[in-house]
Amino acid sequence: MQEKELYGMRRDYSPKPLYVEDLNNDPFLLFEKWFKEALELENGEANAMVLSTVGNDMMPSSRMVLLKKYSDSGFVFFTNYKSHKGRQLEENNRAALLFFWPDSMRQVRIEGNVRKISSAESDEYFESRPRESRASSALSKQSEPLQERESFDSEIRNLSENNREIKRPGHWGGYVAEPVLFEFWQGGIKRSHDRFRYTKRGAEWKIVRLYP
Numbered sequence: 338m339q340e341k342e343l344y345g346m347r348r349d350y351s352p353k354p355l356y357v358e359d360l361n362n363d364p365f366l367l368f369e370k371w372f373k374e375a376l377e378l379e380n381g382e383a384n385a386m387v388l389s390t391v392g393n394d395m396m397p398s399s400r401m402v403l404l405k406k407y408s409d410s411g412f413v414f415f416t417n418y419k420s421h422k423g424r425q426l427e428e429n430n431r432a433a434l435l436f437f438w439p440d441s442m443r444q445v446r447i448e449g450n451v452r453k454i455s456s457a458e459s460d461e462y463f464e465s466r467p468r469e470s471r472a473s474s475a476l477s478k479q480s481e482p483l484q485e486r487e488s489f490d491s492e493i494r495n496l497s498e499n500n501r502e503i504k505r506p507g508h509w510g511g512y513v514a515e516p517v518l519f520e521f522w523q524g525g526i527k528r529s530h531d532r533f534r535y536t537k538r539g540a541e542w543k544i545v546r547l548y549p
């Protein structure tokens with residue numbers, strides 16, 4: 338694609354601005370409102386979010402994960418604890434999450450500290466997953482080189498098609514990201530976007546409007 342075509346590509350945002358009066362003192366409640374609206378409006382997966390992590394080598398790494406649970410204690414996702422992200426989180430538990438809801442012209446940034454959830458909570462979600470997904474998570478050495486796709490597929494088939502119980506392996510489970518910062522971005526007319534940042538001050542959240 339030619340550079341000039343990309344130069345000219347922009348979408349005109351014309352949604353309702355985000356007014357100070359629309360804000361909630363509690364960012365979790367504003368997140369919940371936006372998330373529910375995204376579930377109705379978005380054509381894509383509204384619970385897909387970018388997770389960015391940085392390990393000891395200081396090289397940031399981003400990838401999509403699915404939000405599977407949220408509450409005022411944080412945002413939960415599931416993965417392989419030995420994956421690249423798992424190793425980075427072991428070295429440095431600070432991470433960023435990003436939701437992009439293009440049909441709502443909204444973005445939510447979250448920064449915080451990540452920890453593993455309890456085994457019981459991980460078991461509960463693991464057991465709710467379809468058998469094939471459980472087999473795949475149990476067998477995947479996520480982020481390691483895979484020599485033969487076909488043999489991995491047949492291992493998954495063998496495990497999911499027999500009647501043995503598929504237990505959650507210890508290297509697979511959930512993390513919760515506990516936010517210390519939120520930023521709500523609402524795309525506006527003629528680039529007059531609205532941004533509000535919430536930062537945690539003890540039990541309170543301080544709200545600041547930012548230049549777009």
Ligand SMILES: Cc1cc2nc3c(=O)[nH]c(=O)nc-3n(C[C@H](O)[C@H](O)[C@H](O)COP(=O)(O)O)c2cc1C
Pocket residue numbers: 382385398399400401402403404414415416417420421422423479480
């Ligand atoms: C929409 C979408 C959702 C995804 N959800 C997850 C997820 O919930 N958990 C997960 O481990 N990987 C998920 N992935 C795959 C990751 O993006 C990534 O490829 C994988 O976790 C390995 O990342 P890592 O090598 O940085 O650890 C998803 C990918 C996409 C495109």
